[in-house]
Amino acid sequence: MTAELPLCPVCKTPAKSHELTCSVCGYSLLTVCRGCQSPVQMQFSYCPYCGRPLDAKEILPTYRELQEQVEKNRSQLFEYANDLTKLYLKQRQLEQYLPTGLLDKVMLSDSQVVGERRYVTVLFTDVVGFTQLSAHLDPEEVFMLMNNCFRLLVEQVYKFGGSVDKFIGDAMMAIFGAPVSYGNDAERAVRAAIAMQEAIADFNQQMLPKLGKPFQLRIGISTGDAIAGTVGVEGQWSYTVMGNTVNMASRLQSAARVGGILVNQEVYQQTRNLIEYRILPPISLKGIGDSVPVFEVMGELSHSVGFRQLPSTQLSRFVGRGAELAKLQALASAARQHKRGGIAFVTGEAGLGKTRLMWEWQCRLPEGTQVWFGQCQSLTHASYEVWRQIIFNGLSLEKEPQQTVASVLLEYLGDEKWLPFLETLLFGQNVLPERFRDLEPEQLKDQIFVAVLRLLTQIARRHPLVIFVDNLQWIDQLSGELLQSALPLAVSWPVLFCIGSRPEAEILPSLLHQAEKLLDSGVVEIALPPLSPAESEALLQERLPLQNIPERLKAYILERGQNNPYFLEELASFIMHSDFVEKRDGRWHITDLEGLSRLSLPGTLRGLIRARLDRLPGVKQRILSYGAVIGPVFPASLLMAVLRHLPQLTDIATHLTELVQEGILAFDGANYRFVHNSVYETVYQSLLLEHRRQMHQRVGEEIEKQLGGAPDGQYAEQLAYHFTAAENPLKAVPYLLEAGRWASQRFATRAALDYYQTALRMLPQTPQFASREADIHGAMGDLHQLLGDYDRALEAYRQALEQVDDANRRADYSRLIGQIWQWKGDTDRAWQWFEKALGEMAHHHTEITPLVRGRVYADVGLFHMHRGDYVHAERW
Ligand SMILES: Nc1ncnc2c1ncn2[C@@H]1O[C@H](COP(=O)(O)OP(=O)(O)OP(=O)(O)O)[C@@H](O)[C@H]1O
C-alpha cells in the first residue's frame, strides 16, 4: 500500500516526496518535529533526526516568508529605537527645565498627581524700583533691565542648589529642599539671599547712571512643612510647593525693610550658628498670627570648626569612641617612632561624630605638632577652597593683608620662585604676575601643586604636621587632585593626613586605594558606628536638664535618635524648646507627657533624613513608601504582592537587598523592618494624604486576598488599620469591631476602646451600620466599667439605651446602669434603674429571654443583699 501524500494546505496539490515548497503555489511544506524541534518535510511520517512519528503536522513558513518577516521586524525595531531615542532626547531636554530629581519622580509615579509632603524652605524676593523706572524709560528698556536683574537673582538661586518656582510681577519665588533636599536647605536659602543682595548692589553700581535710582530687594525666607508636587491640567503642569510656609515667606517679604532679609523662627533656629541675626520684636502677619517671631539677617558669621551647627561652647561631654581614638593615637605614635607619616580616614553618615572625633584626637596630639585644619564647603565649590582654609588657618593668617601673608610664606618657602603660585591659590588668578599669564591651565595647576608640596615639606622639616581635611564629600575638583598629589608626602615625611567623609564621597574609594598602595601599615580606616545604647543614654542624660527623665520620654528620643549623637542632641533640644517642658522654681519639669504621641520629628532631622532618602534612586524610594504604608515591619510576600500592581517598578528583590546593605532596612528571612523609626516616620509622613489613602486601600485588599475567608484577631487589627487609613468605612468598621472584641478578650482595654472610638467616628457615614452604634456604646460601657471609669461607663450605656428598641437590650442596659449607680454608692438612683429594667420585663414579658431575666433578677437580688435586706434579696 502506498502512503498517501499530503496535500498543499493552500492549493491542495499533492506534495512530492522531496519538495520543500509546493510546486504549484510555492507554499512552505515544512513542519517541525515535536521531539527534537528540527524542521522536517511534511511528507515524512517519521522524523529523520530523532525517529519520532510525525502525527499532527503544522506548516512552517518558507524561507522567503521568514525573510520578509525578519525585514518587517527589523524596520519595526528601527522605528522603536527611533522613538526611544526621541523620547530620551526629550527627557534630556526636559531635565534642563525641571528641578533635579523631579523627572525621576514623574516617571515612577503610579498616580496622576506627583506630590509629597516635604520640609522645605521658600524664598520670596521683590524688586523695589521697577515702577518708578517705567515712568521715564522706554518699555523695551525696562523689559531688558528687568530681565537682566532677574537673571542675576536666578543665578544665585541655582548656585545654592535651589530652584525657581515662579515670577509674579516684580517678585520671584524660589524653593530649597524640593524635589531634592540637601539636608541644609535653610542655610542654602539664606546664603542665596545674601548673595542676591550683593549681586544687586554690583548691578546698581554699573547701572546707576541709567537708572537714576537703585534697585533694591526685600527678601522673606521661611522653613516648614509644605505640599510639593505638580499642579495644573493636562498639558499645563507645573511643579510648585503650597501651604502655610509659602504664605509665611511671602508675608515676611512684604514685612522686610527695603534691602533687608527677614526669616521665620525655623530658619533662625537652623542657621543661628552660621548667620548673624538681629532678633526683632514679634510682628503681626496677615493670615498668620498676631505675634510672629521674626529675625533679620545681618551677615554671615566667620567660619569656625563645623560640628553640626553647634558652637564649640555647647559641646556635650565626649562619650564612647575609645577604640577609635586609640587607633588614631597609635597611628600618630607609630609615625613618630618611624619618622614618617600616616593616613587616617574617618567615615560615617551625617551627625555620627566624625568631626568631633577628629577634634578630640587633635586635642590629644603631643605638643609641638602643627595642626592644619580645613573643611570642604557644601555651598561653594570654589577651586582650592579647602586648601585655602588649611593654609590660612595653619599659618594663622586669615585676617592678614596679602603682603604680610607673602612675607610669612616666603620665610617658609625659602625661595621666591614658588610664591606667586601660592598667592594665586590663596588670592585668585588676578594676583598672578604678568609673566605667567601665558601658562596653560594644566601648567599653572602643576606649578601650584609643586608650590603647596614645597610649603608642606618645609613645615614638616620643623615640626610633625597633621592635616585634617573634613567633609570630603564636598571637595572641589582641584582640591581633590591636590590632595591626591599630597598624600605621598606621608611616605617619607612626618605628615599625617586625617580625612573625614560621609560615605557617598565620590573620591573616597580612589583615595583609600591610593593610601593603601602608598603605606600598608600606616593607614587607618574608621567607619564610625552608631553609639551604643548606653552611650546614647549618657549623652541624653546630659542634654536634658530635667529632674527625672520619664522612661517614656527617654524611649521616645532613643527610638528616634538612631544612636546618632547629632540626632540625639537635636531631639533633646527640640524637647527643651517645646511646650512639653517648662521651668518652674529654677527647675525644668515635664508638663504634657501624653502630648508626645502628637510630636513629629524636628525639622532639622527630617531634612537630614530626607536628604539621605533623596539620594536613593526613585525606585527605591517608591519601594520604601509602600513598605512604610504596610508598617514599620512589613512581610516580604505582602510587599511583593502589593508592588505587582506597579509594572514600572522592576528588579524589586535586588533593590530590597541593596536597601538592607545600605542599612535602611533589615531582613529576618520573612519580614523587612525599617532599621530606624525616624526613617520610617519620614517616609510615611512624606506621602500625600490622597496617596496614603489609595496605598492603604491596596494593601488592605491584598491582605484580604492572601487570607481569604473572615480574618480574626491580629489580622482584623491590621485590616482595621489599613481600611481606616484608606477612609473606607464600609470595610473598616467590621474589622474595627472585630479588633475591639479581640483586644478586649486579651484585656488590652485601652486599645479596644480606641478601636471602638474609631468605629464610632466612621460609623455615621454608613447607614447600614447605624444599628451597630448601640452595640459599640454597650461594649465601650463594659470597658470603661472594667477600668473603673464609672462616669464614662454610665454615659456609654445611656447612649446605647437611647438607640435600642428591643426590650431585652433595654432591660439589660437599664440593669447595667443600675449596677453602676450602686457601685457609685447612690442606691436611690440604682433602684430607679433596676425598676426600669423590671418594668421593661413586665411590659414585654413574652419577649424577654431567660438569660436577660436571670441577669436582672440576680442583680436586683444582690442590690437588696448589699443593703442588708435579706428578705427581699431572697425573693429575687
Ligand atoms: N562621642 C560623642 N560624644 C558626645 N557628643 C558627640 C560625640 N560625637 C558627636 N557628638 C556631638 O554630636 C554632634 C554631631 O557631631 P559631628 O559634627 O562631629 O558629626 P559629623 O559626623 O561630623 O556630621 P557631618 O557629616 O554632618 O559633618 C556634635 O554636636 C558633636 O559634638
Ligand SMILES: [Mg+2]
Ligand atoms: Mg562633620
